[in-house]
Amino acid sequence: MNYYSLNKQAPKSTFENAVVKGLAPDKGLYFPESITPLPHNFFKNIDSLSNTEIAFEAIKQFVSPEIPEAVLKTIVEETLSFDFPVVKLNDNISTLELFHGPTMAFKDVGARFMARCLGYFNKDNDNEVTVLVATSGDTGGAVANGFLGVKGVNVVILYPSGKVSDIQEKQLTTLGQNIKALEVNGTFDDCQAMVKTAFLDEELINKMQLTSANSINVARWLPQLFYFMFAYKQLYKKYNNIVFSVPSGNFGNICAGMMAQQLGLPIKHFIASNNVNNVVTRYLQSQLYEPKPSIQTISNAMDVGAPSNFIRIQEIYKNQFDNLKENVSSYSFTDDETKEAMLEMYNEFNYVADPHGAVGYLGSKEYLKENPEAHCVFLETAHPTKFLDVVEEVIKEEQALPQQIQEVMGKEKVSVIISNYEELKSFLLK
Numbered sequence: 323m324n325y326y327s328l329n330k331q332a333p334k335s336t337f338e339n340a341v342v343k344g345l346a347p348d349k350g351l352y353f354p355e356s357i358t359p360l361p362h363n364f365f366k367n368i369d370s371l372s373n374t375e376i377a378f379e380a381i382k383q384f385v386s387p388e389i390p391e392a393v394l395k396t397i398v399e400e401t402l403s404f405d406f407p408v409v410k411l412n413d414n415i416s417t418l419e420l421f422h423g424p425t426m427a428f429k430d431v432g433a434r435f436m437a438r439c440l441g442y443f444n445k446d447n448d449n450e451v452t453v454l455v456a457t458s459g460d461t462g463g464a465v466a467n468g469f470l471g472v473k474g475v476n477v478v479i480l481y482p483s484g485k486v487s488d489i490q491e492k493q494l495t496t497l498g499q500n501i502k503a504l505e506v507n508g509t510f511d512d513c514q515a516m517v518k519t520a521f522l523d524e525e526l527i528n529k530m531q532l533t534s535a536n537s538i539n540v541a542r543w544l545p546q547l548f549y550f551m552f553a554y555k556q557l558y559k560k561y562n563n564i565v566f567s568v569p570s571g572n573f574g575n576i577c578a579g580m581m582a583q584q585l586g587l588p589i590k591h592f593i594a595s596n597n598v599n600n601v602v603t604r605y606l607q608s609q610l611y612e613p614k615p616s617i618q619t620i621s622n623a624m625d626v627g628a629p630s631n632f633i634r635i636q637e638i639y640k641n642q643f644d645n646l647k648e649n650v651s652s653y654s655f656t657d658d659e660t661k662e663a664m665l666e667m668y669n670e671f672n673y674v675a676d677p678h679g680a681v682g683y684l685g686s687k688e689y690l691k692e693n694p695e696a697h698c699v700f701l702e703t704a705h706p707t708k709f710l711d712v713v714e715e716v717i718k719e720e721q722a723l724p725q726q727i728q729e730v731m732g733k734e735k736v737s738v739i740i741s742n743y744e745e746l747k748s749f750l751l752k
C-alpha cells in the first residue's frame with residue numbers, strides 16, 4: 323500500500339516511511355492510495371470471528387507487504403489483549419467501552435500498534451527515532467505506556483500545564499527511561515503547533531529523525547477503525563440501524579470510523595459530539611471552517627481548536643460538503659450539560675460515565691430526537707476514574723480505583739517546563 327500527502331506536493335510513500343516520518347515532506351497528512359472494501363460475507367458473519375481476526379483482516383491492506391502477515395498477526399494480538407464490551411443503556415442507546423487497556427483510554431490501541439510497527443522497522447538497525455507527541459490528556463499516557471522501552475525510540479510528550487487531569491498527568495510524567503514529559507505554559511493547540519514547527523525545522527530534521535505519535539501518524543490513526551467493527555459485531559443481530567456518536571477532539575477516532583465504513587462496515591450515520599470546542603459543529607451549520615483557540619473544559623482531551631484530521635475527513639467525502647453533511651451530524655455541549663448528563667446516566671441507568679462519554683451520550687440523545695428509529699452507540703473513550711474530581715463531585719459517590727490507576731498514583735511526576743518553541747528545540751538538541 324502506498325500513501326499520498328494530502329498537500330499533494332510530496333512523492334508517494336511506503337507504509338514504513340509514513341510511520342517513520344509521521345508527516346509528508348510537504349507537511350501534509352498521509353492518506354492511503356486505495357481502500358478495498360472487505361467481502362460482504364466478512365460483515366455477515368462477523369460474530370464468528372475473534373477481535374484479532376477482525377482487526378487483522380481490516381488492517382492488512384494498509385500495512386502489507388512491508389509487515390509480513392505472520393508478524394502483523396502477532397502485532398494485532400499483542401495490541402488487542404483486553405476487552406471492548408458494549409453496554410446497553412436502553413433500546414436506543416448503548417456504549418462501547420474503550421477503556422479496558424493499560425492507560426484506560428481509547429488511545430491505547432493506536433499507541434500499542436504504532437509502537438510495535440516502529441519496533442519492527444527498527445529491529446535490524448541502530449537508527450534512533452524521536453517521537454514527538456502533543457496531548458490534551460489521553461494520548462500522552464497511552465504513548466508513554468505503549469512506547470516504554472521500545473528499541474531505538476525516544477519519546478517527548480508535550481502537554482498543557484494545569485489542563486490535564488491529575489491521573490492523566492501521572493500517566494505521562496512518571497515512567498522515566500525513554501519517555502520525557504514537557505509541561506507547556508499554554509494550550510493543547512500551542513503544544514500541537516510546536517510539534518508541527520519542529521517537523522518544519524531544517525536544523526532539527528537534519529540532526530534527528532523525528533516522527534509523531536499523534537493521530538496524524540497513519541499507524542496511530544488507522545487501528546482506531548477496529549472499534550467500530552467490534553461494536554458492530556456485538557450489535558448487528560439486534561439492530562440494523564447503528565449510528566456512532568464519537569466524542570471528538572482531534573477527529574482521528576471518528577475519521578477512523580469513516581474508514582471502517584469505507585471498508586464496507588454498514589454504519590448508518592456518525593455523530594461528532596463536541597464540547598464547546600466546536601469548529602466542526604459550526605462548519606456543518608455554516609460551511610465556514612473557522613478554527614478558534616481552544617477553551618478549557620471538563621472533557622479536556624477534546625479541548626482542540628484546530629483538529630488535525632479534518633483534512634482527512636474532507637478527503638474521504640471528496641471535499642463535497644453535502645456528502646459530509648448527509649453522513650455526519652454534529653452537536654456541541656457545555657460543561658453544565660455534560661455534568662447533567664453524567665448524573666442522568668447514573669440515576670437512570672446506574673452507569674458511571676466520564677465527561678467525554680457524557681458528551682457522546684448527549685450527542686446520541688440529540689440525534690434520536692429527529693431519528694427515533696436509530697440505535698446510537700456512543701464511545702466511552704476513557705475510564706471515569708481518570709476524571710475522579712469531576713465524577714465524584716457530580717454523582718456524589720466515591721469511586722474505587724482500578725489497578726491501572728492505583729499503580730501510577732503514588733509515583734513521582736518528572737517534567738520540564740517550557741514556554742515556547744525555542745525551549746523545545748534546545749531540549750531536543752540536548
Ligand SMILES: N[C@@H](CCOP(=O)(O)O)C(=O)O
Nearest residue numbers: 457458459460461537572623
Ligand atoms: N485528544 C487527544 C489530543 C490529541 O489527539 P490525537 O488522537 O491526534 O493524538 C489527547 O487526548 O491527547
